Amino acid sequence: MTAPRKVRFNASNSYNANFAGRTALYRLFTSDGALLYVGITCNLDQRLAKHTLEKLWWHQVARMTVEWRATRAEALQAEEIAEREEHPRFCDTRRLGGGWTRHARRSDPALQQQILDTADELRKAVLEGRFQAGELLRERRVAEAYGISIAMTRSALGVLTQERLVGSVTNGFLVRPLG
Template sequence: MTDLAQRRTALYRLYGPDGGLLYVGITHDLEQRWEDHRYWKEWWHLVHRSAIEWFPSRASALSVERAVVATESPRFDKTHRLGRGWRDHPPVTFTDPAEPHVKRALRAAIEGERFPHGRALPCRRDLATEFTTSIPTVTRVLDELVKEGFLESTTRRSYWRRGERPAPRKPKPCQGYFDADCR
């Protein structure tokens, strides 16, 4: 296996709908990195365009990333702007302007019985896709609806209408000798 520091590395820029630079990053694996952003970055749904440059090593990509952050000031980047102690700073905050709309639409969908009674709501990822927003935004909306007493949830982040907890899943039937339930 090749040394990661010597692997070919991508520098990527992510742009918003107005053409403004949202974020700059480097990675060896764009697909995995963007999947991580899709899950964790509240601003991911704002990305309308990307630009990718490949470099022969991580060090060469990192030096260009530092220069880009210093000169182009991406909206959601703090790694190089704040220096070594960047993790000690509060996160760059972003409140999705669509959050009130998402809350109203989700509440209407629940009240309109779009989701079956006694069943868990779709997963946060599916709801984020449906409402064209990020998973953290959907999570915040769902948590607000729990605080308001409209929904209930478990520690595993399953949500359902208040007073309609889904029935526990039925155990799977025995699959064979190696299944512990069969012995």
């Protein structure tokens, strides 16, 4: 498992405040420079916070670049060109006629395997008693401890939920008694 690390971008001072009314085209890269994702937003803080919760690949992000466009239409066009020509590893939107979009998640077998590997590690921790019956596992804490995204943590804990080792509750996952 990768060593835990936090990737945090605080765009409020350097980006959002200086570019009110404009749209950002942003690119997210791995530490070795591979392009993970291209997106657009008018509020980087909000979008990046959402990515930390929803993107299985978020833990791979090491660097971000931002280009500001005068209009959303200009940013959309630049995003489409970037997706077509730069081939990001993950691409959430495919443009349809009339400006509508639909989400098409691209599944990466390596990420799916990492979810299963994390589930294996969590299962072992439960079975060995490192997580006690009745203990509340909070997604963010588990994600930070294992150096993975919250979405990936949720998926791994979902595997344990199906195995009835943990149960989903409002504020996390509760370790069930063994036996």
